[in-house]
Amino acid sequence: MNAVIVEDESLIAEEMQSNIASVAADVQVLDVLPSLKAARKWFMNNAEPDLLFMDIRLSDGLSFELFDQFTLQCPVIFCTAYEEYAIRAFKVNGVDYLLKPVQEDDLKKAIDKVRSMKESRSFIPGDLQQLVQYFSNPALAKAQYKERFIISSNNKWTPVETKDIAVFFKDNLNYVYTFNGDKLIYDFSALEEIEEVLDPNLFFRANRQAIININSVHSVKPHGNQKLMVQLKQPLKLEVDISREKAPLFKKWMDR
Template sequence: MKAVIIEDENLIAKELQYKISTVADDVQILDVLTSLKTARKWFMQNAEPDLLFMDIQLSDGVSFELFEHFKLNCPVIFTTAYDEYAIRAFKVNGIDYLLKPVDTDELQKAIDKCRTMLQQQPKLPSSMEELMKLLQNPLPATTLYKEKFVVSVRNNWIPVLTKDIACFVRDNLNYLYTFSGEKYILDYVTLEEIEELLDPKYFYRANRQSIVHIDAIQTIKPHENQKLTLTLKAPLKMEQDVSREKAPAFKRWFER
């Protein structure tokens, strides 16, 4: 199976190539394209691959624009640091998505799904048409994201508004911390479940153990190895690390 990667972050592209080789040694990476301009030129000169890995936000535009110039029928796996494009609604047919940093198990599932699809009738055009319609007419945020979480305190249920939550932390159990410093246990198995319910405009998955609210961040300290350390505002004052691989995407999210 021949594939092309469209990704403008060199380190992320190399890491994705390595992970692909570990989970699917039959996938041959034909090329890594680092911009929309380069991608347009490549598709004018080459036949479409069996599979596409596409970052959404590139340095010179949005990768969706390729579908306005080329009729592509191959499966597409979008890779993105945050899901403001509502890709979650389209984990169907020839479209899949992976949030950065790409999880190896999720990568394997996505490739297996595309491999199965290639053995059947391609359905990408209809899926992409639906996706483009959603991008033009996005659903209201209230229908996508959770407005409050219900926590249990001494056998009583208490609502906590999502806008009052500074961060979510995984430490054997899942906890939420409010801006005022209150801590509650959440009845969710994984942070992934919680992340699905949050507006990525305000919440960021800093690492495997935490999700932080943009307004809870007091300072950001860069390290020589390009990792970042976030210090949250008082009364929390806790620190959360952002990996070197996620640092560029975090910076784009934070300074938008």
């Protein structure tokens, strides 16, 4: 199969190419397109590939804009930092998604799914257009995000607005830090549960321990082996590591 990657982060694109070669030797990457402009030019001069790997948010717009100009019939595997629950509602046969940073097992399963679809000569359902419309309408997505959390302490319940939460932090206990410096114990079993109900434009999964609010970031500095160290605003006395793999995603998340 011939494939094209639409991805504006060069490190992520390189890793994707390497992973594809590792898990699917029969998939040949024809080109890597780093922007909407480059993608438009490519599709105007080339036949569509057998498979398309596509990031959602590019430096010059949403990749879904390609569907307004071109009628693409090839299977699309979306590579995205959007939360899993939002994608799941629109997941259809022949169109899969990969959460960044991409895991090889997930990549292999997605490619196998496309290969199986082609062997059975299945068609991509029209729900792809529904997926496009969903992400093109921020109001639809925002309506599903959690607006507040109920914190139980001292035998009482206290509502905390999501926008007032600076950090979710998992240690021996699970904590919520607010912008005014409160450190509250909140009962959740995994950060994945929290991640699914947060607006990805506002919150970022920094590492295994922390999800940070974009408005809590005071400064960012390099921290060895292409990692980043995020210093949070006062009165929070926290520093949060961003891994090498997530550093490009974090930069894109901040720079918009």
